[in-house]
Amino acid sequence: MSATSITVRVPLTIRRRGGRTIVIAPDGSVVPGTSRQAATHSDPALVKALARAFRYQRMLDAGKYKSIGEMAVAEKLDRGYLGRLLQLTLLAPDLIQAIMDGREPAGVTLTVLMDTFPVEWWEQRAALTCA
Numbered sequence: 001m002s003a004t005s006i007t008v009r010v011p012l013t014i015r016r017r018g019g020r021t022i023v024i025a026p027d028g029s030v031v032p033g034t035s036r037q038a039a040t041h042s043d044p045a046l047v048k049a050l051a052r053a054f055r056y057q058r059m060l061d062a063g064k065y066k067s068i069g070e071m072a073v074a075e076k077l078d079r080g081y082l083g084r085l086l087q088l089t090l091l092a093p094d095l096i097q098a099i100m101d102g103r104e105p106a107g108v109t110l111t112v113l114m115d116t117f118p119v120e121w122w123e124q125r126a127a128l129t130c131a
Helices: 044-062 068-075 079-090 093-101 110-114 121-129
Strands: 013-017 020-024
Touching: 044 068, 044 079, 044 093, 044 110, 068 079, 079 110, 093 121
Parallel strands: none
Antiparallel strands: 013 020
16 A cells, blocks of 8 residues: 545635734635734733833832832832832732733723722732722
8 A cells, every 4th residue: 555645725825914924714814823923902001000110119129229219219200100100019910911911801991000909919809800
């Protein structure tokens, strides 16, 4: 018995859209899971605020500044704003990941997060999923 091979030809189209490579099926639909760059719909303001919060926290932890007040003066920020921004570092890890992935609960905005929220992670989840 000799080995045989079968060739299957599928008329697919490969396109680039918005910096992503996608595969388009013969019916014109995008083949799911073919994007080389995952498109996220994360809130840029939330992501930027989280990045700043963790950056400022690292500076405090490293001893670059002795206090929030000193950092606020050096960074030319209002002390109250900086304190509220730093509280974002206390968010539950799964909430941070959801924000970074663009999966934050409906109604969770930077304005909501800059307000006072519970320190306990389970309370955060309960409060922010109802926001």
